[in-house]
Amino acid sequence: MTSLTEPSTRSSDRTVAERVQAAHERRDRGVSRAEGWRRRGPLLPALIFMVVVTQIPFVFTIYYSTQSWNLVRPGSRSFVGLENYVSVFADSQFRGVALNTVLIIVGTVLISVVLGLGLALLLDRAFLGRGIVRTLLITPFLVTPVAGALLWKTTMLDPIFGILNFLLSPFGAEQIDWVSRYPLASVMIALVWQWTPFMMLLILAGLQSMPRDILEAGRVDGAGPVAQFRELTLPHLRRFIELGAVLGAIYLVNTFDAIYMITQGGPGTASANLPFYIYQRAFLGFDIGQAAAMGVVVVVGTIVVATVALRLIFTSFTGKEEAR
Structure with a gap:
């Protein structure tokens, strides 16, 4: 009877140990991710500044590229799609x-x-x-x-x-x-x-x-x-x-x-x-x-x-x- 229950007991012990180890790994990953975001926090203003200075003007440039806009002809601005690229x-x-x-x-x-x-x-x-x-x-x-x-x-x-x-x-x-x-x-x-x-x-x-x-x-x-x-x-x-x-x-x-x-x-x-x-x-x-x-x-x-x-x-x- 003892020999029959020992394998199941050992397998259950291994399962519990694996679960505990997986839990520790998840906790460590959570701590490391939190630590990573904490370290990136001071860089957030610099990232926002870079996006505002570089990406927003580029988005406006893409918008202007779809417009027929000549400063010599005021009021003639209109949407032309990809005609400028052609x-x-x-x-x-x-x-x-x-x-x-x-x-x-x-x-x-x-x-x-x-x-x-x-x-x-x-x-x-x-x-x-x-x-x-x-x-x-x-x-x-x-x-x-x-x-x-x-x-x-x-x-x-x-x-x-x-x-x-x-x-x-x-x-x-x-x-x-x-x-x-x-x-x-x-x-x-x-x-x-x-x-x-x-x-x-x-x-x-x-x-x-x-x-x-x-x-x-x-x-x-x-x-x-x-x-x-x-x-x-x-x-x-x-x-x-x-x-x-x-x-x-x-x-x-x-x-x-x-x-x-x-x-x-x-x-x-x-x-x-x-x-x-x-x-x-x-x-x-x-x-x-x-x-x-x-x-x-x-x-x-x-x-x-x-x-x-x-x-x-x-x-x-x-x-x-x-x-x-």
Whole structure:
């Protein structure tokens, strides 16, 4: 009789123990959730402020994009649905300006990364005055973008008094009006000058985080400087370069001051990008509806591209860490 009741007693004891354990786990989860909300409480005003400042204006922009609203014709405002979006994608100037935006972003990021990589490799070595050189190289990133663009237009690229023409004069170069002849390149030069220090700092941080014993092991195995850079240094810096490229591209989408100060988007729209073209349609053409539709298209496209790029980068970060 005892042998028959023992299994049922043990099973009931296990059931009670499991219930008690589950109750403790639920209580712990409740405490942890309450603790989490308590910690998030002080951040609630900042979250509300961010929503009010960023999301509410964007909602109004979406609303304005469904309206036919031109400030030159008072009282003509009406609901047109998605007609503004159809006009935006049918606008050949919008497509040309979008291509200019891609060229500015890709060209500036690629050149800045290459120059930043070279400068970071130089600053990673010990030499006399390295701190002063590093400070001087960082300075362009700290200059106000408007002041930097004005400096390039009046001091560097001026056809008569510009320093660039003065430096090229011994090679037989004529007085070139860089802004008029090469407007898009002139804007990109100013942006490369501004963003190279950012890439340099990011890559330099990656270089200084690289374990030195790996380089020593490669040197002992007979690897030369080029082989060490190709097989060891560059794979280690890949994540930092990708992160710098994505962050630089996200910020360069919003470039306005350099174009406004150097070329005014001209001649025509040869050097205009999407933000500057939206500014022209809104404040020079007074077409609020189409300008709002362009703004929505640019924001959505930027969010999609940035989300995909950041996910790829974070996947490479976590994947490499798990592989290790």
